[in-house]
Amino acid sequence: MSHGYQFVGWNRQKKLYDLTLLGAVLSYLLLFIVGSIVLHPDAVIDMIILRALGTCAFVLLHVILAIGPLARLDRRWLPLLYNRRHMGVTMFTLALLHGLLSLLTYHGFGDTHPLVSLFTSNTRYDSLSQFPFQPLGFFALILLFLMAATSHDFWLATLTPPIWKTLHMGVYVAYGLLLGHVGFGFLQTETHPALFGLLAAGCLTLLALHLAAAGKETKLDTQDGFQQDGEGYLKLCEVLEIPNNRGRMFFVGGDRIAVFRYDGRVSAISNACQHQNGPLGEGRVIDGLVTCPWHGFQYDPATGASPPPFTEKVPTFNLKVLNGSVWVHPNPNPPGTYVNPGLVEEPGHA
């Protein structure tokens, strides 16, 4: 834990990324607002801004939800994946402004407190066409707030990754609530039917991407039935099936391991990066160190330990190379335990 919270913070690529994000958001808002004023000169400006902010947040949420499966299907999306948190915070900010403006416009002028009025001004909870869609947006906003507020690494460490991840799975609940918020909202405002089509298209695209990515994951996690020798070693693959300075992932010992070939040697370590469980098997060996594809934490493949002064460690696995095949023992060694790398035999001599 000594990389420091600043480590993952700022570099040139990230600044460029944040500027692009900001530029895209501002262009969208500007286009939406100017376009609406031109097309509907008599529309109220509050309403236009309110809609611009709401739709921008909702579109951004689609992008955020699409990145995860896209990165699993094609590694070229990875840079977007690990910069996703700034996108999430931006999306929350837009949604918050939309929510505040709505509260002010629709509930800010009565005797009841705006938040109470949000829940009580329309109580047709038994109606489909008049369903109170605004509370759905409110609950989604609460979830988005919890995720944005805990997006800092401090919270990942403090809440622990399993709880943090469960909390951040709430994004799917928020998305469901927002489908209701937007869908029921469309029913109650004069809306072009094409917008329902757009809503459905967005939802179906996300569903298809997630199903496709899930199909790929299950294939990896059910890789069972490896050949086993007398000492319990499992035959995973041929050495030459692992690209040089790269890894391959297998499901061994109840979780994924990553097997690397580098410098004529082969080593196996647990696949989950200690930072945020990034997939080490998708990383590269750079200067003899396994480098996590997400934020670049590094590990010595033979020991599973980060080079000093860093203190991160992952479990290692005993391994041998026989006749060009990689055999790995499924019992993990304590994190940071040195294991003799297997030696890659030159093709041709047995």
Added chain:
Amino acid sequence: MFEQLVNWIFVAVGGYLALGLGFAVVFVLRGVRELDPTARERASVGFRLAILPASTVFWPLLLRRWLSGQHEPPEECSPHRCAACSASCEQKDVV
């Protein structure tokens, strides 16, 4: 009736968050350095502000840890980590 219920819920949540904000201010100024090794090394103003909102929400958790005198966040246990160190894992506060 319904309106009163909604009103009470907001009063209760508001009270919880008001207490939380009071705690959070003290926590980001003092407590965070005791609880978290990385923050001990370096805690910028930006960092303190960034963790303030969620400290307002999760204050009972932070308060409990602060009072218990823990100086590290609990360690995560993946299947591999647990299998490798099941003995030492049981002694630590592991999730």
